[in-house]
Amino acid sequence: MDALADVLDGVRARSAEFCRAVLEPPWALRIADGAALALATVLRGHAWIVPDDAEPVLIRPGEVAVIRGPRPYTVGDDPHTAPSIEVLAGGRLRTVDGADLSADALGRRPGEPDPEGAAVVASGTYQVGGDIGARLLTALPAVVHVPRDPAVAPVLGLLAAELERDEPGQQVVLDRLLDLALIATLRAWFARPEAAAPGWYRALGDPVVGPALRLVHGDPAHPWSIAELAARTGASRAAFARRFAGLVGVPPMTYVTGWRLTLAADLLRQTDATVDTIARRVGYANAFALSVAFKRVRGVTPRHHRAAPASAGHLTLGGGAGPGWTHGDG
Template sequence: MDPLGDLLDGVRAHTAAFCQAVLDPPWSLRICDEAPLGLAVPLRGHAWVVPDDGEPVLIEAGDVAVVQGPAPYTVADAVTTEPTVFVHPGNRLVTADGEDITMRKRIGASTNALGLGGAGSTLLASGAYQVRSVVSGRLLAALPTVLRVPREQVQSPIMDLLHAEVNRDAPGQQIVLDRLLDLALIATLRAWFARPGGDPPGWYRAHGDPVVGRALRFVHEDPARPWTVAGLAAVTGVSRASFARRFTDLVGQPPMAYLTQWRLDLAAESLRGSDATLSAIARRVGYANAFALTVAFKRVKGTTPQQFRAG
């Protein structure tokens, strides 16, 4: 798997709260659902995404915004509009005066259509993602609080499919919505990283390089192999010095530093997500024993594996 695929693997729309809201101005949604990632796209009209600490971002019809949580933020018709509805975990909808309107209008078994007006000037679709993977932290670190991709750059029919699916009432609808939201996120991030004048992270740029991209795939697919700079240079068909220089220039860190970080991220993932012993995790990610993993883990992450698991 390529690096983006690996980092996205722990980001999932699982029983996702996908919502379409018909909104007449003035309107303002306060997003307090604590989701690590949110997606918003106006299917008609426009919206402002207003983080508490950051610049407001305008999204027009068909644009896609990906917003980092879990801190609350506001989506509104104007930057100055006060919140009229608060979106809580579980897609629970509460008005500013405390009225729970979650069940006011429902389509199918799992998606809400929030009717706050008639025809409405804005039709807003939104979804939430859980990030259960420690590994995905590298992806989140590469993203701004709010990223916007214009409609013409997404070049994907996923949004149209989401719009169609949310208005259906068919068996398996939640699974379909979850998977469509996953695809929507992938399409949006691809477009954002590839945008003109963009500055994608080194690991993303390097994926397209015939030498470094191949080395990254080897490292991601088989982290336990006793890799060396010479070994990676050999499997990519270039000299050791040329490989080390090329890798460092593209990725932004030397090959062995990248390998160590990848192994320790995988170890952290296993510590949090499994009951495997430290020795088993060590062997799985390329360390000879638990002691060697503990030394590296504490040096890089500032805590022992046992403390990390307990925390």
């Protein structure tokens, strides 16, 4: 595993909220489904992504937009077109006046011709849970726009072809293609100079720090030290520490602590394992050792974190390296 793989492992397409919309101008949709992350691509025509607090983004055929929620935004044929339909959680549709619409109000059956001049937009939302998922969200702007890219195009081609079929197992195929589309899009985005990719992503390609990150993510419970990481990557301790901090943005053991506590935070909320069991899984000797580190870095005990409702307000985001990564074990 590496840092990106761990982050993406908890991000999955939501089957019920996939949509292929056929839209005749003038058109605009108000997206108010509360999704943490959505992907949209234009199969024909064009679409404007219009966040409430950011500049509109034009998407053309073969291009992709990844939109960070959960705040509402508008998608339309023009930035100034007023929305006529709201898209709510669970794929529910209604007019802006509050009248419910049928689930197929935006689509058409496979094989039927699209109206002349209509835009065709495919989109899907993703489940992004816990502190590991938040690590991805904090690395993204309101709208990620990736123009035509040779690494993304094959996945979009498969997605478009699948949408023209109506065969058994189609929803599973679409979900997998949406997951692949997201991964390919994020890779293409982070490779662009304007992306300002987070340090943990940039460092994955470094011949010294990249292997160290893979070691930590592959076995977070191992008793890592700066000396061992340096030796395993063929660098002196001092050179390794400087290189790691320069690329990732935090010292090595700060990163290790942050990653362990991020894993623990999600395990506390997503499993019923005991605090002692979780402590050993993420590299602490016992529940007491984990509680001390958790309270020092995050300001609450593991038990209070588990009992508190899961929301963005409970995430400690900082340092550019990930949630709560502001202190280390030393």
